[in-house]
Amino acid sequence: MAHRGASGTCPENTMAAFERAVELGANGIETDVHLTRDGRLALIHDATLDRTTGEPGSIRGLDFAEIREKDAGSWFGQEFRGQKVPAMEELFELAKGRDLFLNVELKFGSEPYPGMEEAVIAVIRRYGMEDQVILSSFNHDSLALVKRLAPEVRTGILYGENLFEPWNYAAGFGTDALHAWHGVVTPEKVKGADERGLVYFPYTINEAEEMKRLIQAGVAGVITDYPDLGWECYREA
Ligand code: G3P
Ligand code: CA
16 A cells, blocks of 8 residues: 555655556555645645645645645655645545555644544545545544444554554444554454454555565555555565
8 A cells, every 4th residue: 555655756645646656556545634724635644734845834724725836746856846735536536446445544733623524524425435445543533433424434543552452442433444553563463353354554664574574464455655565575475
């Protein structure tokens, strides 16, 4: 699963990165979503524009049209000049009809975005892509809300610490998958999750040996900046 698209070789969370992930044969694309002032869903990792556009401004405080004026590609390389912050719908257009899974991380910035879960669910339903999407978040209340509003939409709990029995914790939120920091994922944990119908998608692995260890442990997929390396490791593991 391509983390922020093929972000090892293209500017993260741009259409260039998403299209490159498809070219590299990724099974899935991970991305991050924030809600703009005018209620649009913008695909960007940070709550502010600074790092990836070189300009100030919070996503929460701007309309989508203002965000679209920014160059989200040049910071990575001049050949990407003019890449924009995509709307969530653009990624859905790319994925629709393809054998491509979308892992949309619900971000929250300094505080949750009221109405963001409803807005994301509305897009999933409008595109009829319930089977192609999983929503993940470090804000587990947000995932519980998704399950209440749209039980048909899959969710994945993001966590970085070593939980004792993560499946018990996840059950409280009706979760379908465990998106754990890779360092806490062991074969025993994968087996325990599997017995309870849960799968692991560890993040973010860019190193071959660790990738092979996780594939051998039986994870459903690895989240990586380098989907081509993922396939190489899959063949060798
Ligand atoms: O999906 C896991 C990973 O994306 C979480 O961390 O900071 O890259 O959004 P981050
Ligand atoms: Ca993310």
